[in-house]
Amino acid sequence: xxxxxxxxxxxxxxxxxxxxxxxxxxxxxxxxxxxxxxxxxxxxxxxxxxxxxxxxxxxxxxxxxxxxxxxxxxxxxxxxxxxxxxxxxxxxxxxxxxxxxxxxxxxxxxxxxxxxxxxxxxxxxxxxxxxxxxxxxxxxxxxxxxxxxxxxxxxxxxxxxxxxxxxxxxxxxxxxxxxxxxxxxxxxxxxxxxxxxxxxxxxxxxxxxxxxxxxxxxxxxxxxxxxxxxxxxxxxxxxxxxxxxxxxxxxxxxxxxxxxxxxxxxxxxxxxxxxxxxxxxxxxxxxxxxxxxxxxxxxxxxxxxxxxxxxxxxxxxxxxxxxxxxxxxxxxxxxxxxxxxxxxxxxxxxxxxxxx
Numbered sequence: 001x002x003x004x005x006x007x008x009x010x011x012x013x014x015x016x017x018x019x020x021x022x023x024x025x026x027x028x029x030x031x032x033x034x035x036x037x038x039x040x041x042x043x044x045x046x047x048x049x050x051x052x053x054x055x056x057x058x059x060x061x062x063x064x065x066x067x068x069x070x071x072x073x074x075x076x077x078x079x080x081x082x083x084x085x086x087x088x089x090x091x092x093x094x095x096x097x098x099x100x101x102x103x104x105x106x107x108x109x110x111x112x113x114x115x116x117x118x119x120x121x122x123x124x125x126x127x128x129x130x131x132x133x134x135x136x137x138x139x140x141x142x143x144x145x146x147x148x149x150x151x152x153x154x155x156x157x158x159x160x161x162x163x164x165x166x167x168x169x170x171x172x173x174x175x176x177x178x179x180x181x182x183x184x185x186x187x188x189x190x191x192x193x194x195x196x197x198x199x200x201x202x203x204x205x206x207x208x209x210x211x212x213x214x215x216x217x218x219x220x221x222x223x224x225x226x227x228x229x230x231x232x233x234x235x236x237x238x239x240x241x242x243x244x245x246x247x248x249x250x251x252x253x254x255x256x257x258x259x260x261x262x263x264x265x266x267x268x269x270x271x272x273x274x275x276x277x278x279x280x281x282x283x284x285x286x287x288x289x290x291x292x293x294x295x296x297x298x299x300x301x302x303x304x305x306x307x308x309x310x311x312x313x314x315x316x317x318x319x320x321x322x323x324x325x326x327x328x329x330x331x332x333x334x335x336x337x338x339x340x341x342x343x344x345x346x347x348x349x350x351x352x353x354x355x356x
């Protein structure tokens with residue numbers, strides 16, 4: 001009889017555990033901090049059993065691709081190419097590219113800003129500017145991995161509640177995408193960023209976003225590129241649930257996972273990555289304070305992502321669960337390129353120590 005009551009109580013406790021599912025962030029409260037003792041595969045011995053000597057790991061740098069690796073792919077020795085972002089409006093753009101290349105980077109993301117004057121120029125004028133930037137990238141020996149589409153007026157989620165504004169925003173974004181696709185021919189990844197704020201209820205913004213994606217995603221596919229929707233702070237898709245509501249059903253939708261955004265919203269970044277899985281199109285790597293809701297793009301180590309989740313676990317999850325074979329892209333356009341490269345090497349060393 002005593003065993004019977006123990007079983008009954010256990011079942012009741014388990015059944016009560018499903019009520020904590022997050023349906024969206026509550027901006028009036030700071031979320032509780034995660035249990036930093038739980039990391040991927042901690043139940044096993046990452047260093048092997050029986051103290052057997054392991055074979056030497058042969059390192060292999062991944063040639064970045066949009067292809068997703070097979071589910072059973074061996075990840076031993078695989079290393080990402082690191083990348084770094086640069087704003088198209090950066091003063092001395094060519095000089096900055098040279099600094100990035102000198103630090104050892106081969107790949108970049110270019111952030112396109114309407115405020116740079118592109119919005120008011122003709123298509124031919126914009127194309128000339130983009131061609132010049134591509135020539136400077138080539139001269140520096142770099143490759144454009146991704147392009148961040150304009151977000152100053154990215155109201156494709158229609159936070160103004162006006163259909164004409166939504167349509168105009170979609171037109172503005174797609175114009176830039178078409179011009180970039182023509183003038184940055186090697187770039188296949190386009191980061192899509194919603195505007196700050198959402199409608200009330202939040203579900204209305206999701207519906208507006210889906211209406212825009214119904215047009216944008218097929219157009220991107222026709223151009224031979226991918227739109228990767230970014231998780232944000234104080235806007236759309238900060239959680240797994242809202243990202244799912246926004247992109248589910250769109251087979252051509254990819255995700256830009258911004259680890260700093262997820263962390264400062266108070267989301268478990270490892271869980272988010274595992275949910276994205278092979279839908280991961282590209283990444284933004286930077287540090288933030290957990291649950292702060294402050295998107296300040298700190299250098300690695302100046303926030304607490306490592307404390308609560310471990311950069312080595314981020315790296316492992318991207319390789320193993322997401323099967324991502326793209327660029328490990330740092331969104332730290334104003335940081336010293338040599339310092340960012342040192343941060344990347346630190347992350348790799350942490351990963352090697354734990355998982356290899």
